Amino acid sequence: MVDENIEKVSIPSLRRLPLYYHYMKILKKRKVDYVSSTKIAEKMNLTPIQVRKDLSITGVKGRARVGFNIKDALEKIEEFMGWKDKKDGILVGCGDLGSALLGYNNFKNYGFEIVAGFDVDEKITGTEIHGKRIFPIDRMENLCKRLHIKVGIICVPSKSAQKVAERMIDSGIEAIWNFAPAALEIPNDIALHQEDMAASLTILFKKHRKNR
Amino acid sequence: MVDENIEKVSIPSLRRLPLYYHYMKILKKRKVDYVSSTKIAEKMNLTPIQVRKDLSITGVKGRARVGFNIKDALEKIEEFMGWKDKKDGILVGCGDLGSALLGYNNFKNYGFEIVAGFDVDEKITGTEIHGKRIFPIDRMENLCKRLHIKVGIICVPSKSAQKVAERMIDSGIEAIWNFAPAALEIPNDIALHQEDMAASLTILFKKHRKNR
DNA sequence: TAGATTGTTAATCGATTAACAATC
DNA sequence: TAGATTGTTAATCGATTAACAATC
Numbered sequence: 495m496v497d498e499n500i501e502k503v504s505i506p507s508l509r510r511l512p513l514y515y516h517y518m519k520i521l522k523k524r525k526v527d528y529v530s531s532t533k534i535a536e537k538m539n540l541t542p543i544q545v546r547k548d549l550s551i552t553g554v555k556g557r558a559r560v561g562f563n564i565k566d567a568l569e570k571i572e573e574f575m576g577w578k579d580k581k582d583g584i585l586v587g588c589g590d591l592g593s594a595l596l597g598y599n600n601f602k603n604y605g606f607e608i609v610a611g612f613d614v615d616e617k618i619t620g621t622e623i624h625g626k627r628i629f630p631i632d633r634m635e636n637l638c639k640r641l642h643i644k645v646g647i648i649c650v651p652s653k654s655a656q657k658v659a660e661r662m663i664d665s666g667i668e669a670i671w672n673f674a675p676a677a678l679e680i681p682n683d684i685a686l687h688q689e690d691m692a693a694s695l696t697i698l699f700k701k702h703r704k705n706r
Numbered sequence: 707m708v709d710e711n712i713e714k715v716s717i718p719s720l721r722r723l724p725l726y727y728h729y730m731k732i733l734k735k736r737k738v739d740y741v742s743s744t745k746i747a748e749k750m751n752l753t754p755i756q757v758r759k760d761l762s763i764t765g766v767k768g769r770a771r772v773g774f775n776i777k778d779a780l781e782k783i784e785e786f787m788g789w790k791d792k793k794d795g796i797l798v799g800c801g802d803l804g805s806a807l808l809g810y811n812n813f814k815n816y817g818f819e820i821v822a823g824f825d826v827d828e829k830i831t832g833t834e835i836h837g838k839r840i841f842p843i844d845r846m847e848n849l850c851k852r853l854h855i856k857v858g859i860i861c862v863p864s865k866s867a868q869k870v871a872e873r874m875i876d877s878g879i880e881a882i883w884n885f886a887p888a889a890l891e892i893p894n895d896i897a898l899h900q901e902d903m904a905a906s907l908t909i910l911f912k913k914h915r916k917n918r
Numbered sequence: 919t920a921g922a923t924t925g926t927t928a929a930t931c932g933a934t935t936a937a938c939a940a941t942c
Numbered sequence: 943t944a945g946a947t948t949g950t951t952a953a954t955c956g957a958t959t960a961a962c963a964a965t966c
Binding site for chain 2: 503505508509511512513514515516517520537538539575576577579581590591593594597598600601603604606624644645652668669671675676677679682683684685686687688689690691692693694695696697698699700701702703704705706
């Protein structure tokens with residue numbers, strides 16, 4: 495049942511669920527116990543039907559006239575999103591953005607931890623950034639295989655991104671989160687999520703233009 | 707014609723266009739002049755039809771049997787995406803992530819520039835980060851109004867995000883790029899783009915799980 | 919009870935894919 | 943010329959929205 499749903503969930507739903515989650519977290523802190531789809535929808539300019547549909551994939555059940563139990567809903571969202579499964583990852587490219595991600599404390603709330611950083615710059619290899627050790631890139635394969643690490647984050651300049659991706663794949667990485675503005679060419683069985691500042695900026699600008 | 711299309715373009719298309727762009731940039735560097743939709747589609751596991759449909763919204767015309775002129779296509783994408791229009795923005799919350807964004811050089815390729823940072827921490831106000839001056843948050847309204855700044859980036863902790871958003875709106879900001887994991891409640895006429903690490907991570911994990 | 923809210927089934931809307939004539 | 947590729951129109955697919963019975 496749950497496994498069937500995993501296949502069926504749409505990307506837009508996966509983007510909305512965290513918003514409901516953040517909002518319900520705040521309500522929980524305010525000691526609120528229940529919230530209706532109407533209330534949630536109002537806050538984020540969506541329809542109540544959409545909120546109910548999204549929440550229903552997580553398996554949470556609401557109560558007519560009352561709404562959703564916030565504690566339950568938070569639990570179910572965490573479970574469905576896979577935030578309860580612990581996952582380790584490594585990060586390559588410890589420049590400004592890479593360093594920021596190494597220190598991003600919120601990852602642990604989503605079951606994710608970056609266990610090490612890699613870089614080519616000998617000035618930073620051997621040091622620690624935000625408590626994470628930084629290794630030369632030659633050590634990646636050994637470390638990833640030894641610790642069975644499957645998630646890799648790319649924060650290198652675009653022109654090195656493809657090479658780093660290939661090296662990650664050789665190291666046994668199965669899921670790549672790419673922050674470099676580069677179209678990676680990788681096999682079909684490797685999961686790729688592209689974080690694209692260009693796309694984000696453009697979506698923001700287009701929405702802005704539409705409003706005027 | 708162009709203005710009609712602006713309304714019609716889908717978010718998924720806006721996310722794909724930068725990928726074609728990055729890829730064509732590389733080809734251009736390699737002195738390649740033309741590329742077919744088939745070739746592009748192959749590289750990113752899409753269909754050629756989808757690539758042609760996406761490209762057609764930008765107004766670029768291909769040539770049968772030859773494909774798309776890369777120089778033309780890059781030009782048209784830049785134009786359509788609004789990367790040629792110069793836009794200034796400010797950033798609030800100069801912690802790790804905020805600092806990284808202040809130093810993110812790629813923004814200028816998309817016509818965007820962060821002109822100043824704001825923070826509550828007196829240890830950093832008055833200093834510069836990556837060449838950008840950091841001001842106390844009280845100065846935001848005056849500066850934004852004076853320089854007609856319409857774009858604001860939020861990099862503060864979640865619990866302050868709502869307050870910062872409201873302050874931005876008071877300062878005349880019309881488009882908010884929110885990196886805090888918080889569901890902002892803002893008027894309908896303010897553009898909002900939520901950058902959600904939780905959503906990104908989850909999409910990556912789900913793709914990964916599906917592959918196995 | 920009355921009425922607000924859920925959850926599900928059906929209808930609509932929009933994006934992707936297929937088909938194919940036009941073109942180089 | 944033959945055949946690869948574009949661009950457009952039509953068909954399909956999937957996500958959103960509407961309708962409404964069930965429920966508390």
